[in-house]
Each structure stands twice: as structure tokens, then as C-alpha cells.
Amino acid sequence: xxxxxxxxxxxxxxxxxxxxxxxxxxxxxxxxxxxxxxxxxxxxxxxxxxxxxxxxxxxxxxxxxxxxxxxxxxxxxxxxxxxxxxxxxxxxxxxxxxxxxxxxxxxxxxxxxxxxxxxxxxxxxxxxxxxxxxxxxxxxxxxxxxxxxxxxxxxxxxxxxxxxxxxxxxxxxxxxxxxxxxxxxxxxxxxxxxxxxxxxxxxxxxxxxxxxxxxxxxxxxxxxxxxxxxxxxxxxxxxxxxxxxxxxxxxxxxxxxxxxxxxxxxxxxxxxxxxxxxxxxxxxxxxxxxxxxxxxxxxxxxxxxxxxxx
Amino acid sequence: xxxxxxxxxxxxxxxxxxxxxxxxxxxxxxxxxxxxxxxxxxxxxxxxxxxxxxxxxxxxxxxxxxxxxxxxxxxxxxxxxxxxxxxxxxxxxxxxxxxxxxxxxxxxxxxxxxxxxxxxxxxxxxxxxxxxxxxxxxxxxxxxxxxxxxxxxxxxxxxxxxxxxxxxxxxxxxxxxxxxxxxxxxxxxxxxxxxxxxxxxxxxxxxxxxxxxxxxxxxxxxxxxxxxxxxxxxxxxxxxxxxxxxxxxxxxxxxxxx
Numbered sequence: 174x175x176x177x178x179x180x181x182x183x184x185x186x187x188x189x190x191x192x193x194x195x196x197x198x199x200x201x202x203x204x205x206x207x208x209x210x211x212x213x214x215x216x217x218x219x220x221x222x223x224x225x226x227x228x229x230x231x232x233x234x235x236x237x238x239x240x241x242x243x244x245x246x247x248x249x250x251x252x253x254x255x256x257x258x259x260x261x262x263x264x265x266x267x268x269x270x271x272x273x274x275x276x277x278x279x280x281x282x283x284x285x286x287x288x289x290x291x292x293x294x295x296x297x298x299x300x301x302x303x304x305x306x307x308x309x310x311x312x313x314x315x316x317x318x319x320x321x322x323x324x325x326x327x328x329x330x331x332x333x334x335x336x337x338x339x340x341x342x343x344x345x346x347x348x349x350x351x352x353x354x355x356x357x358x359x360x361x362x363x364x365x366x367x368x369x370x371x372x373x374x375x376x377x378x379x380x381x382x383x384x385x386x387x388x389x390x391x392x393x394x395x396x397x398x399x400x401x402x403x404x405x406x407x408x409x410x411x412x413x414x415x416x417x418x419x420x421x422x423x424x425x426x427x428x429x430x431x432x433x434x435x436x437x438x439x440x441x442x443x444x445x446x447x448x449x450x451x452x453x454x455x456x457x458x459x460x461x462x463x464x465x466x467x468x469x470x471x472x473x474x475x476x477x478x479x480x481x482x483x
Numbered sequence: 484x485x486x487x488x489x490x491x492x493x494x495x496x497x498x499x500x501x502x503x504x505x506x507x508x509x510x511x512x513x514x515x516x517x518x519x520x521x522x523x524x525x526x527x528x529x530x531x532x533x534x535x536x537x538x539x540x541x542x543x544x545x546x547x548x549x550x551x552x553x554x555x556x557x558x559x560x561x562x563x564x565x566x567x568x569x570x571x572x573x574x575x576x577x578x579x580x581x582x583x584x585x586x587x588x589x590x591x592x593x594x595x596x597x598x599x600x601x602x603x604x605x606x607x608x609x610x611x612x613x614x615x616x617x618x619x620x621x622x623x624x625x626x627x628x629x630x631x632x633x634x635x636x637x638x639x640x641x642x643x644x645x646x647x648x649x650x651x652x653x654x655x656x657x658x659x660x661x662x663x664x665x666x667x668x669x670x671x672x673x674x675x676x677x678x679x680x681x682x683x684x685x686x687x688x689x690x691x692x693x694x695x696x697x698x699x700x701x702x703x704x705x706x707x708x709x710x711x712x713x714x715x716x717x718x719x720x721x722x723x724x725x726x727x728x729x730x731x732x733x734x735x736x737x738x739x740x741x
Binding site: 281324 | 484495499502579582584586740
């Protein structure tokens with residue numbers, strides 16, 4: 174691909190004053206218009222990376238270019254292209270959402286009349302307009318999270334970085350947030366997402382990088398990554414306790430309790446033969462569910478492999 | 484950012500500061516009014532009537548007015564910026580500015596403008612209160628204005644630097660209590676430095692507040708213990724040195740970026 178990427182990270186390192194090496198020379202490329210997942214266990218280096226991209230953390234070495242603009246050489250121009258929704262709530266508790274949004278636009282040099290209109294638009298879209306004139310401290314956690322998204326959108330950034338934006342948010346609000354962010358992405362904004370809700374990443378993101386111990390351990394498309402999953406595990410609730418579990422080719426069965434079994438199905442196998450064998454053995458399956466979502470299964474394996482290598 | 488965008492960013496910070504000052508006016512404006520009224524009643528009217536004239540035609544209550552105004556300006560300029568910027572750090576919303584295109588010098592200027600405006604508001608309040616007790620004629624308006632501006636700038640920069648280094652609220656209370664207040668009281672607010680004997684007079688010359696109070700007293704009353712040029716040299720010198728230090732700290736991210 175020859176087009177200027179939304180993000181091009183080259184050999185970025187960070188060693189804190191305490192001696193902790195949070196990033197160990199990582200390189201990463203995110204294409205324009207992508208919905209990109211940046212995943213990793215706690216302490217992997219995700220927040221340090223996001224901190225460097227948003228100029229809240231000074232890098233020790235390397236560089237990152239936002240649409241070709243270096244964060245080290247042209248900090249101000251690079252920051253004008255980024256919108257950040259941080260992991261921790263960082264709102265002035267005594268200000269009102271409308272003030273926070275309008276001020277945010279001011280920090281990007283956007284004139285007040287435009288900022289006021291934009292603030293109303295985004296606060297309405299994120300269902301916060303009725304709270305626009307209340308102090309932030311009176312808002313719920315979910316409202317504060319949505320306010321941080323509205324604030325990040327005030328500069329209409331070309332690259333939106335979301336660091337755990339749905340942490341502690343109920344499912345209904347999460348869905349409305351993803352609908353909003355999906356629309357933003359569809360309109361052309363590149364989105365980088367970190368989340369611990371891996372089913373969200375699987376559903377929303379087209380490309381993915383997994384970071385662990387300050388290194389990128391996987392960087393590929395979501396489709397390719399999921400295709401590497403050689404088995405999928407299902408949990409089956411049975412009608413009655415079976416006397417004995419039958420042998421099924423390509424499937425490993427084991428009992429979780431008297432009426433629940435786990436079936437690890439190889440990619441080369443299919444569910445038809447499993448159900449046919451169970452049926453022939455007189456075993457009734459009342460319901461079935463995935464043990465974990467596919468990305469979660471891969472994520473755990475990759476991180477575990479990383480630990481073994483380390 | 485072009486010049487228009489920079490001015491919008493500056494106005495945003497200054498406006499936010501003023502809105503904070505007015506929102507919590509009982510903490511930002513009222514205390515000075517009450518404290519200074521007490522100073523005028525106790526030191527000016529009750530004690531001052533027994534002291535007599537400090538200079539021909541200038542009673543003690545007139546003499547302390549400039550010092551009391553300066554004391555209020557110094558405390559409020561310093562306190563405004565140190566508490567406001569530290570709160571932004573403490574609640575992490577300083578990141579709104581640090582992660583934006585706004586350059587360090589605009590962030591600093593915006594905060595200093597806010598502190599300056601609070602200093603000016605308090606100066607007007609204290610002056611208005613003083614007029615209930617005395618009748619002051621302004622002798623040198625430009626000296627008065629420039630002294631109050633420079634003093635406010637110097638102490639707002641000092642307050643900013645304090646907030647940058649502060650890690651907890653106690654850290655922004657220590658300097659006003661153990662440095663600012665003693666320096667102010669020993670800065671010739673209530674007495675003439677000429678009344679001091681050696682070595683206290685010589686030691687007092689190392690106190691920058693002495694020069695500020697005297698320059699302001701010259702502007703308001705037309706009398707001073709020190710040459711005016713020395714006062715301007717001290718004020719400008721501190722303003723330049725503290726600006727450079729504050730800009731260095733914010734650009735390097737000391738206390739702000741990891």
C-alpha cells in the first residue's frame with residue numbers, strides 16, 4: 174500500500190525513570206479509514222503507546238507519524254489530527270458538558286460560534302444534551318464516558334483513539350456508543366480501539382495488533398487471525414445425564430458436570446457429525462453456546478505463548 | 484496553529500479561569516475583602532491613629548493602603564494559578580490542553596492572564612474598601628498600573644511553577660504560608676524600611692516584595708524608600724527569569740508528562 178497511513182510507528186521505545194521498559198522498539202502501521210484493535214493484557218504497554226501518540230508521554234526513542242506528520246518534529250500539527258478518549262476519566266468535575274466541549278474546541282483554535290454548534294450536535298448524538306448544563310460531578314459513569322467521546326469529537330479528528338471507552342458501561346449504552354463510533358468510522362475517521370471486551374473488538378475491528386511486554390506479538394487482519402483458530406470450544410447442555418460419552422472423530426468431548434459437556438471441535442471437523450453421533454447414542458442436546466468468543470480464545474493463547482517464550 | 488487559532492486558544496484558557504474565579508467568588512474574591520477591611524479597621528483606624536504621619540500629609544492609614552493592595556494582589560495571583568493549575572493536574576483535565584495543538588507558551592499565558600485578572604479584581608475591591616477609610620489621590624497612574632501588572636505576573640508565574648512541581652494539595656499551601664506571607668509582612672507593607680537598623684535593613688533589600696510595595700506606594704502616594712529604577716529592574720528581572728523557567732518546565736513536561 175502506498176497511501177499515507179493514518180498511523181506509522183517506527184521503532185518506538187519508552188523506558189520510564191523507574192527503569193521499567195514499557196515499549197521495546199515497536200513498529201506498527203494503521204491504514205487510513207481502518208477500525209483497528211490494539212489489544213494486550215494489563216501492563217502490556219497499550220496506554221504508554223497511546224500516551225506517546227497523544228503527547229502525554231515522552232518517547233525514549235523512535236517516532237510516530239500521524240498522516241505523515243511526525244509527533245516529535247511537528248507536535249502541534251500532529252495533535253491537530255488526533256482525538257483522544259482516555260482510559261481514566263479526566264473531566265473537570267465542576268464544569269458543565271457544554272463548557273467542556275466548547276473549551277476543547279478552543280484548544281484546537283476553533284472559533285466559539287462553530288464550537289457551540291458542534292457541541293450541541295455531538296452532545297445530542299451521544300444523548301447528553303439534556304445534561305449539557307449540569308456539572309459533570311452529577312453525571313453517571315456512562316454519561317462521563319460518552320462526554321469524553323463528545324469532547325474528542327469537537328476537533329473532528331482524522332484519527333480517533335479510544336482507550337477502553339466502554340469500561341464499566343452497561344450493555345445498552347455500549348451498543349449506542351458503538352453505533353455512534355461505527356458511523357464516525359464509516360464517515361472516514363480512522364479509529365484505534367483498545368478494549369478488554371474482546372467480542373466488541375471482534376465485531377467492530379477490521380485489523381488488529383496484540384501487544385505484550387512492550388512488543389507487538391501479532392499484527393494482522395481480524396479475518397486472518399480468526400482463521401488461525403484450529404479448534405472452537407462449545408458448551409452443550411444435555412437433556413439427561415449420559416451413561417457414557419461417545420467417540421466423535423475430530424471432536425474432543427469431556428463432561429463438565431452430569432448434564433453439561435464441553436466439545437472442542439477441530440476446524441477440519443463439523444458439527445453435523447457431532448450431533449449425529451450424540452443423537453445415535455440417545456443423548457439429547459437442549460442448548461449450545463460458545464465457551465468463549467473466538468478472539469478471546471486466540472488472545473489468551475497468544476499471550477500464554479508469549480509468556481512461555483519469555 | 485495560526486495567529487487566530489492561537490488567540491482563540493489563549494482566550495479559551497483565560498475565559499475558563501475567569502469563569503472559575505466568578506463561580507467560586509466566595510473563595511476567590513470575598514476573603515480579601517474581609518481580611519483587608521479588618522486590616523484597615525485594626526491597623527489603620529485603631530493602631531494607626533496613635534502612630535501619626537509617616538510623611539508630610541500622609542497618615543498611617545494612607546501609608547498602608549498600597550502595601551495592603553499589593554499584599555492582596557500577590558496572594559491572589561499566586562493562589563489563583565497554583566490552585567487552578569494543580570487542580571487541572573490532580574483531576575487530569577490538564578491533558579485536554581497537553582494533548583491539543585496549543586503550544587506551551589499559550590497555555591502559560593492563558594493561566595497567567597487568569598491570575599492577572601483575579602489580581603486586578605481584588606485590587607479594585609481592596610481599593611474600593613480603602614476609600615471608605617481614607618482619601619487617596621493617585622500620583623503616578625502609569626507607575627501604579629505597571630507595578631501592579633508586573634507584580635501580578637511575577638507571582639502568577641511563581642504560582643504556576645509551584646503547581647508544576649506540586650504532587651499534593653499540601654505542596655501548594657506550603658509556599659504561601661512559609662515563604663510568601665513572611666516576605667510580604669517583611670516587605671514594608673506596614674513600615675518604612677528606613678526605620679530598620681543594620682543588619683535588618685540590608686537583609687530587607689534582598690526581599691523583592693519590598694521593591695514592589697515601594698514602587699506601588701510611589702504610584703499611589705508619591706513616596707518611596709527606594710529608587711524606582713531598582714524596583715522595575717527587580718520586577719522585570721523576576722518576570723523574565725520565571726517566564727523562562729515556567730516555559731522550560733511546561734515544554735519539557737516536568738511534572739506533567741511521563
